[in-house]
Amino acid sequence: MNHPAPLTLPHPPHARLPFPYRPEAQALAGCRERLGRGFDWSAVVQRARPWVQAVREHPAPFWAMESLLKEYPISSAEGLALMRLAEALLRVPDVETAIALTADQLGRADFDAHDGSQGLLARLSATAIAMSKSFLPDAAGSEPGLMQRLGARTVVAATLRAIQLLGRQFVLGRTIDEAMGEADSQRRAQPRLRFSYDMLGEGARTEHDAERYLAAYAGAIRAIAASASGRSALQDGPTGADGISIKLSALFSRYEELQRERVQAELLPRVWQLVALAAEANLNLTIDAEEVDRLELSLDVFEALARRIAEQYPRWIGFGLAVQAYQTRALGVVEEVARIARTLNLRFMVRLVKGAYWDGEVKRAQELGLAGYPVYTRKAHTDVSYLACAKALLEARDVLYPQFATHNAGTIGAIDRLAHGLGALPDTHYEMQRLHGMGDGVYREVLKDGIGALRVYAPVGEHRDLLAYLVRRLLENGANSSFVHQLADPRVLPEELLASPLALAHAGEQAEGLTLPLDLFGTARRNSAGVDITCLAQRAPLEAAIALAQVPAVPLADAAAVSAAMATLHAGFDGWNDRPLADRAAVLERAADALEARLPEFCGLLVVEARKTLGDCVAEVREAVDFCRYYAQQARTRLAEQELPGPTGERNTLRLHGRGVFVCISPWNFPLAIFTGQVVAALVAGNSVAAKPAEQTPGVAQRMVDLLHEAGVPADALVLLHGPGETVGAALVADPRTAGVCFTGSTAVARHINRALAAKDGPIVPLIAETGGLNAMLVDSTALPEQVVDAVVQSAFRSAGQRCSALRLLCVHESIADGLLEMLAGAMRELRVGDPARLDTDVGPLIDAEAHAGIAAQVQRLRGEARLIAETPAPQALPDTQTPVAFELQHIGQLSSEIFGPVLHVVRWGGAPEDVVRQVNALGYGLTFGLQTRIDSRAERLAHQARIGNVYVNRNTIGAVVGVQPFGGEGLSGTGPKAGGPHYLYRFCAEQTLTVNTAAAGGNAALLAGGH
Secondary structure (H helix, E strand, O other): OOOOOOOOOOOOOOOOOOOOOHHHHHHHHHHHHHHHHOOOOHHHHHHHHHHHHHHHHOOOOEEEEEEEHHHOOOHHHHHHEEEHHHHHHHHHHHHHHHHHHHHHHHHOOOOHHOOOOOHHHHHHHHHHHHHHHHHOOOOOOOOOOHHHHHHHHHHHHHHHHHHHHHOOOOOEEEEEHHHHHHHHHHHHHHOOEEEEHHHEEOOOOOHHHHHHHHHHHHHHHHHHHHHHHHHHHHHHHHHHOEEEEEOOHHHHHOOHHHHHHHHHHHHHHHHHEEEEEEEHOEEEHHHHHHHHHHHHHHHHHHHHHHHHHHHHHHOOEEEEEEOOOOOOOHHHHHHHHHHHHHHHHEEEEEEEEEEOHHHHHHHHHHOOOOOOOOOOOOHHHHHHHHHHHHHHHOOOOEEEEEEEEOOOOHHHHHHHHHHHOOOOOEOEEEHHHEOOOOOOOHHHHHHHOOEEEEEEEEEOHHHOOOOHHHHHHHHHOOOOOOHHHOOOOOOOOOOHOOOOHHHHHHHOOOOOOOHHHHHOOOOOOOOOOOOOOOOOOHHHHHHHHHHHHHOOOOOOOHHHHHHHHHHHHHHHHHHHHOOHHHHHHHHHHHHHHHHHHHHHHHHHHHHHHHHOOHHHHHHHHHHHHHHHHHHHHHHHHHHOOOOEEEOOEEEEEEEEEEEEEEEEEOOOOOOOOHHHHHHHHHHOOEEEEEEEEOOHHHHHHHHHHHHHHHHHHOOOOOOEEOOOOHHHHHHHHHOOOEEEEEEOOOOHHHHHHHHHHHHHHOOOEEEEEEEOOEEEEEEEEOOOOOHHHHHHHHHHHHHHHOOOOOOOHHHHEEEOOOHHHHHHHHHHHOOOOOOOOOOOOOOOOOOHHHHHHHHHHHHHHHHHHHHEEEEOOOOOOOOOOOOOEEEEEEOHOOOOOOOOOOOEEEEEOOOOOHHHHHHHHHOOOOOOOOEOOOOOHHHHHHHHHHOOOEEEEEEOOOOOOOOOEEEEEEOEOOOOOOOOOOHHHHHEEEEEEEEEEEEOOOOOOOHOOOOO
């Protein structure tokens, strides 16, 4: 008996599509070349104009989505408010929060001013909303009376019902049986209609989620196969049968490039279960598209499954995947899928879509500092890419069955022209697709005109589970530039609506539609260049650097060395301070360029010496580069001489200069970024610097000091002094030549330094201190649980919890606590603890054995005092490693001190969120604070109330970006000013005002020359 080959991913991984960030114009040129020069767009307009006119003459009913988008565009305050309300309201279990959310969103837009002149829907909705608002409390949170509370409950109940009705426009059924029943009903009106069922839900965060989605997919396949439409597939084949769409990230919570081994071991067998079920039933199964960083992994999974299909189901043509045309590599993906098909002698179905994660891809590229965007930044460019991919699919119809998903009449007409030119026949060679609830009017006319078969992409699930999906569809199709939005606007002429994307792209193809990530900060400074470690070609140099990394030996300083260094720096101060400001700033910029060029080397050193994971290393090198460029730019604008106004005959000038020798004491948790930020800020202000790194990480500091010397910092302006804080650090602080101290570390040490400085004779020495915090995050019942869990895991456990900004206290509303904590526990179980040099490690060891012993003792205490929520399993006993752990406390007051590691405390809350913030303020720390809520006015109010340096809403609480999120706290968390902010450099300077009486010699000539 022949056994099928094992399901395995390619090993080692290979770069199928190695250019994710090539210039947009280059990718567009390839698409134009594929389409050819003779494409006649006038024929497309002639074909599609009657469809547009017919839809406008017979518009969608007033409850349809197109009508809603017409009356309340997403770009309007009213449309945005309704979208936000729809996204959150159904998942809010407590009435008071539901009332607050409804009042907040409806109160943020002027529905009263919407006169409804454009249609019945607008008149009805504007009147209803205006009346409803009178029953709701105001956003300021004033106490409502009894009648208002009763009225508010009625309004919320009605709003909930309206949103559920809205959901029905997008969801075919809450269960697969209900959806198939609705599909059969629609098929009675259109017999050749086909369906692809999508079992709705977010990507899995836990193993339980993944198992639940797997069961839902398998159950759906069995149900479709047992139905009448399923049985007909045996005769019609999978291209004519209903099918299912699956999302790989729903089947495995760690569906990531860096978790390849687990993807092979855990995800592949699950997907094969579904593939085999669909193949046995002769149905079609499509793998949905994911984000760009999973693209090559998705192709690897696809090919692994295809190889097994070639062995066991070689005649089945129902297996396929979705391709996103907005990706600059989309055409390459189509060609790669065709290559796989030809290699294995199979035929695949390929769903071509515009794409669903555009804004997320743009933000990710900007945050990572990538060379370009992996997606097109102009709509016309995406449209050209779609047509090029469509032609490639039709040309490969011997091995591919194209499925064109679009609501755009112009695109449909163009596909019709392309198909005719290539001799492709509708139904036999391709099909059209639309989303359930969208494009009904256009396809009503298209099908009358004899264009092909139509498949409906049909979401299935509970309404509360579809909300994030619903909002995404609204954003895509409701944007002002979208065809669906403009189709409903009679002011847009058909010729304008059907304008050639080729012509539009030609007009703007020389420039991207967005500023490139490296130019994000304009002409002021260049953004630091980053690395996408999910891209094989980009991470290869980093892996090589880790293997070659050697930590330099740094000699320990003694009292004599400290004294000699301070003498050197004191003598060198005047020469460095007298250097022109522009020269000092230029030194920092040269250092930034050199550090950026040596990013792999410094990443390797950080992995080996500081025990950091590779992603954290890249981020830290970039932060150090940003500090150099930002402080150089800030120095030029803020430290330059300023002429001040004054009386006639007098010139007043404000000058800033260095204070003298600045002592910079940095921590081990950011041994490059914080070290560099302190040192270069002091240097550019004109100070000489005694740099004292953490005892655990002197090698990183030494390499950076060497680099700064190479960039032009004189040897007598910067000296590194390595040794224990109790001796070297104390001697530096006590030295009479110390003119200032910049410190990052514990609150206890900051207090000690402050007392030592206060006890010194001589000048009063400034202290700039950034210390730790009991950082909290407040979560109310409007927050999206998946989003909260992602933010909590990143904030509490990334960098093994060894960040000043790390989340220590999670405050969850009691109405959602049980479910959210269950999800958090499941997500924690999926983390991987291990060697930081491994790509799949999420949490590495603590910095040293001493830190581990202290944290282990605190965790042991918590095991006796609090309820264990979850603890990440460790595959083996690892030295100096504390696995992520979470405990539930009875109240916030139980938290008294910071545990500087991956330890999370959780408290449930009820009542007013303001009370929670007051309790957090009472802890005395004020570094970072997170808010997870969809109530905008609540977020503003609580942020204003919090005595916290950095407040983050609906995101994680770590990773402050230089010049974007200036970082620093108050109270027990530091003195300020904020690092990476516009006020930081002033603290390193002394000020001098020069006043010159210009009228002293013979009067004010300038004034006298004026005549009066």
